[in-house]
Amino acid sequence: MSLKDYEGEIYTCLRCGFCQAGCPTFRHTLNESLNARGRVILAKLYLTGQYTPDEDYMQRVLSCTLCDICKVKCPPKVEVAEIVEALRSELWRSHRDLYPQDIVESINSILERQNPFGVPREQKMRSYEGESSVLFFVGCSSSVYYPHMAENTLQVLRALGLNPTVLGQEEPCCGYRLVEMGAVDEFKRVASEVVSFLENRGVELVITNCPTCYKTLKEYYKRYTSLTFEVMHITEWLVKEAKFEGELSEPMTVTYHDPCHLGRSMGVYEEPRQLLESIRNLKFVELPKSREESICCGGPIRALYPELASKMSDEVVQGAIEVGASQIVSSCTTCYRSIASSAAFHAEVDALDLPTLLARALRRG
Amino acid sequence: MISDAVVRKLEDIVGSENVSTSPTDLHVYSYDASIAHATPDVIVWPQTTEQVSQIMKLAYEEEIPVTPRGAGSCLSGGPLPLKGGISITMTKMTRILDLNPNRLQVSVEPGVVVDRLNEYLQPHGLFYPINPASSSIATIGGCVGEDAGPLRGVKYGTTKNWVLGLEVVLPNGKVIHVGSKTFKHVAGYDLVRLMVGSEGTLGIFTKINLRLAPIPEAVAVASAFFDSADAAGKGVRDAILSGVDPSGIELMERAVVEAASKHAGLKLPQAEFLILYEIAGSKESIEPRVRKLAKVLKEAGATAVDVAYEAEERARLWKARKAAFPALSRLRPTCIMEDVAVPIDNVGKLLEALRSLAKKHDVMVATFGHAGDGDLHPTITTDERDEEEMKRVAAFRADMYKAVVDLEGTITGEHGVGITKKPYLKLQFREDEIEVMRSIKRAIDPKNILNPGKII
Ligand SMILES: Cc1cc2nc3c(=O)[nH]c(=O)nc-3n(C[C@H](O)[C@H](O)[C@H](O)COP(=O)(O)OP(=O)(O)OC[C@H]3O[C@@H](n4cnc5c(N)ncnc54)[C@H](O)[C@@H]3O)c2cc1C
Ligand code: SF4
Ligand code: SF4
Numbered sequence: 114m115s116l117k118d119y120e121g122e123i124y125t126c127l128r129c130g131f132c133q134a135g136c137p138t139f140r141h142t143l144n145e146s147l148n149a150r151g152r153v154i155l156a157k158l159y160l161t162g163q164y165t166p167d168e169d170y171m172q173r174v175l176s177c178t179l180c181d182i183c184k185v186k187c188p189p190k191v192e193v194a195e196i197v198e199a200l201r202s203e204l205w206r207s208h209r210d211l212y213p214q215d216i217v218e219s220i221n222s223i224l225e226r227q228n229p230f231g232v233p234r235e236q237k238m239r240s241y242e243g244e245s246s247v248l249f250f251v252g253c254s255s256s257v258y259y260p261h262m263a264e265n266t267l268q269v270l271r272a273l274g275l276n277p278t279v280l281g282q283e284e285p286c287c288g289y290r291l292v293e294m295g296a297v298d299e300f301k302r303v304a305s306e307v308v309s310f311l312e313n314r315g316v317e318l319v320i321t322n323c324p325t326c327y328k329t330l331k332e333y334y335k336r337y338t339s340l341t342f343e344v345m346h347i348t349e350w351l352v353k354e355a356k357f358e359g360e361l362s363e364p365m366t367v368t369y370h371d372p373c374h375l376g377r378s379m380g381v382y383e384e385p386r387q388l389l390e391s392i393r394n395l396k397f398v399e400l401p402k403s404r405e406e407s408i409c410c411g412g413p414i415r416a417l418y419p420e421l422a423s424k425m426s427d428e429v430v431q432g433a434i435e436v437g438a439s440q441i442v443s444s445c446t447t448c449y450r451s452i453a454s455s456a457a458f459h460a461e462v463d464a465l466d467l468p469t470l471l472a473r474a475l476r477r478g
Numbered sequence: 479m480i481s482d483a484v485v486r487k488l489e490d491i492v493g494s495e496n497v498s499t500s501p502t503d504l505h506v507y508s509y510d511a512s513i514a515h516a517t518p519d520v521i522v523w524p525q526t527t528e529q530v531s532q533i534m535k536l537a538y539e540e541e542i543p544v545t546p547r548g549a550g551s552c553l554s555g556g557p558l559p560l561k562g563g564i565s566i567t568m569t570k571m572t573r574i575l576d577l578n579p580n581r582l583q584v585s586v587e588p589g590v591v592v593d594r595l596n597e598y599l600q601p602h603g604l605f606y607p608i609n610p611a612s613s614s615i616a617t618i619g620g621c622v623g624e625d626a627g628p629l630r631g632v633k634y635g636t637t638k639n640w641v642l643g644l645e646v647v648l649p650n651g652k653v654i655h656v657g658s659k660t661f662k663h664v665a666g667y668d669l670v671r672l673m674v675g676s677e678g679t680l681g682i683f684t685k686i687n688l689r690l691a692p693i694p695e696a697v698a699v700a701s702a703f704f705d706s707a708d709a710a711g712k713g714v715r716d717a718i719l720s721g722v723d724p725s726g727i728e729l730m731e732r733a734v735v736e737a738a739s740k741h742a743g744l745k746l747p748q749a750e751f752l753i754l755y756e757i758a759g760s761k762e763s764i765e766p767r768v769r770k771l772a773k774v775l776k777e778a779g780a781t782a783v784d785v786a787y788e789a790e791e792r793a794r795l796w797k798a799r800k801a802a803f804p805a806l807s808r809l810r811p812t813c814i815m816e817d818v819a820v821p822i823d824n825v826g827k828l829l830e831a832l833r834s835l836a837k838k839h840d841v842m843v844a845t846f847g848h849a850g851d852g853d854l855h856p857t858i859t860t861d862e863r864d865e866e867e868m869k870r871v872a873a874f875r876a877d878m879y880k881a882v883v884d885l886e887g888t889i890t891g892e893h894g895v896g897i898t899k900k901p902y903l904k905l906q907f908r909e910d911e912i913e914v915m916r917s918i919k920r921a922i923d924p925k926n927i928l929n930p931g932k933i934i
Contacts, residue, residue, distance in 0.1 A: 127804075130551045143523065144498070145507060146505075167500075167501070169500040169501075188801075
């Protein structure tokens with residue numbers, strides 16, 4: 114959809130400013146043009162041609178993490194994140210020269226090397242032959258930087274009777290960064306390529322650990338193509354199709370950080386909690402802000418605006434310290450990286466990814 | 479336009495990270511929640527009284543307009559810099575300075591958000607009762623600027639009843655302290671009352687000393703249904719006269735209830751008028767008061783009265799009330815929330831007048847509001863891009879203000895005059911009266927640099 118298609122949504126914004134109570138980029142800057150209302154105004158200005166396309170304009174638009182908490186606080190539930198996406202798609206067409214080099218490179222890297230990090234495709238993890246109709250879609254971030262998370266996911270799935278295929282270097286990038294940053298035409302192409310690639314392989318069920326791949330496959334792809342396979346997050350599969358049980362050798366107090374793409378975007382709140390609650394010797398505590406109110410960890414903008422992103426992840430870590438958790442569990446590699454970088458400054462708390470915790474609990478370790 | 483030299487001086491005062499001349503930021507700071515807009519030349523975020531004072535001294539010397547801003551949730555254009563100049567944004571002054579539970583007082587900086595203050599007070603068993611519907615973002619400074627009113631105005635009044643003292647930076651940069659730390663004082667003119675509701679035109683508040691209240695022990699909410707404006711008016715008036723001491727009385731008419739129920743996914747009985755009454759106080763007092771209220775309402779003509787004692791059920795009703803505005807805003811592209819008040823025995827007549835004027839001008843108007851204060855929000859849903867319809871909207875508004883003044887009411891109960899109601903002030907006051915206001919403004923702000931072009 115083009116920005117023009119969102120004109121009605123833009124006019125629905127009352128400019129009440131209630132989004133200030135949620136928007137993390139506003140909270141940490143107190144600059145209203147980094148708030149949802151500001152971004153809707155910037156989109157309106159684009160439509161009427163009154164904006165000044167400069168570095169500040171781009172920064173205000175590109176620093177939105179698409180975390181969607183503004184919609185939770187918004188009385189008429191304006192789709193601000195979708196407006197921002199549509200605005201970016203205009204900017205990608207009209208002002209590509211103003212995009213930070215990082216983003217352009219990341220986009221090219223997806224198109225050329227099937228990952229957003231600019232690394233050779235060969236750096237992805239190894240493949241595993243399993244049932245051909247069930248695919249564990251690892252995701253670039255885990256595949257390149259955190260293969261142990263994928264290995265642990267596999268271990269858990271296998272222990273519970275599912276032996277999925279892992280494509281390794283052959284796994285395509287889901288292309289989220291394209292749609293996130295406005296390269297919509299490129300994204301459409303990638304989406305249809307990925308879908309036919311998976312269909313041709315006879316895939317019927319895709320299991321993801323990465324919430325971003327999950328949302329991209331399950332929701333963004335549906336905007337442009339129809340899917341013949343089912344997409345499930347690992348936590349959904351474990352709760353629905355298996356009976357997970359585990360135990361830790363030592364007591365541990367754990368909190369759970371809802372990734373924006375899994376929670377607010379896709380409504381998966383309960384499954385991760387059910388899994389945690391089913392682990393003996395694990396004490397589960399909620400963060401001060403959880404579920405719908407969960408605070409974005411800043412992950413999506415860490416590379417572009419590290420200072421702002423750090424303030425956001427610091428806030429998550431502070432919350433965990435407040436509730437006395439020693440581990441902040443998240444089922445997202447982006448959140449993991451973000452939270453770990455803040456937790457590194459605090460001896461009392463660490464970041465932990467869910468598959469690793471589950472694998473450990475299965476081993477009763 | 480502001481010279482580079484002035485911008486540099488501002489940067490010297492507050493630090494360059496607290497000054498912006500970015501066209502992008504200036505565009506965004508051209509708006510509040512009203513339909514007006516006006517663009518500043520520079521935005522400044524001070525952090526101390528001293529900085530505010532220095533900014534004002536500089537502005538005074540250079541004769542640059544300065545417009546204070548809080549969260550920018552104003553519905554009348556108050557924080558919009560009509561003459562350009564400096565937008566002085568108070569959102570970085572967020573300290574809660576001094577809580578004194580034994581005195582029921584707290585002192586805060588102006589950027590403190592109302593809900594944050596109440597979260598802070600809650601463990602002490604205290605609260606600041608003036609929570610407008612915008613309390614999740616509205617700053618105390620902005621509330622003082624507008625004399626904001628709460629949902630529970632029947633019992634607690636408005637901001638002016640809770641501000642004991644103010645630190646104010648005057649247009650010439652001098653810092654004064656007005657009011658006292660006592661609940662009553664008559665030493666000299668009441669400058670606190672003058673400042674509260676001055677919409678940023680007389681001084682910039684940098685510290686605010688507030689009175690607090692203990693959190694009531696128990697609460698119940700009664701909902702009553704009425705078939706006619708006349709009966710609803712009686713239901714408001716008689717509840718107050720009965721002595722059952724409701725803390726809030728909120729009204730929604732049929733169109734609002736319909737939209738709100740749909741929006742919030744609630745099932746509410748449909749009636750021409752739904753009125754919610756909150757009764758708060760000691761545990762033992764609630765039931766007898768509610769029983770008496772139900773009797774009074776039936777006699778006033780209520781077709782049914784329900785009572786919610788449980789927190790969950792009360793929350794459901796308040797949710798519907800809070801969904802009123804957002805639900806209406808989804809009906810058409812543009813939504814204008816009006817704000818008019820009449821004496822409490824004229825609420826029924828106001829409701830009737832609103833309905834017949836909406837019909838006359840063929841505009842969509844749905845009314846809800848703080849009926850117990852006589853303060854209603856007739857809300858117009860329209861499309862700002864349709865010129866012909868906007869003309870009818872303007873005609874409706876002009877007639878509405880006339881009707882309100884005829885009913886001995888006011889053109890604004892809580893949202894302020896700002897830009898959007900300035901043309902109508904003369905309906906309510908004669909030239910002599912407005913001239914007194916002007917002479918006060920001249921005495922305090924001889925160069926007319928503080929929020930110029932507003933109110934008068
Ligand atoms: C959906 C919605 C619901 C609302 N509900 C209510 C309600 O129930 N009751 C109610 O009364 N209002 C309501 N309002 C209006 C508005 O939210 C209030 O007036 C609020 O108090 C404004 O606070 P703010 O921080 O946003 O101030 P702003 O809008 O930024 O400013 C308001 C005025 O105060 C001045 N000002 C701000 N800070 C200072 C300062 N430190 N010193 C001097 N002047 C200053 C500004 O110049 C301006 O004139 C509502 C608004 C919306 C959008
Ligand atoms: S999506 Fe998140 S970052 Fe973007 S405007 Fe909304 S709340 Fe702010
Ligand atoms: S809360 Fe929603 S309607 Fe209000 S300003 Fe923000 S985006 Fe607009």
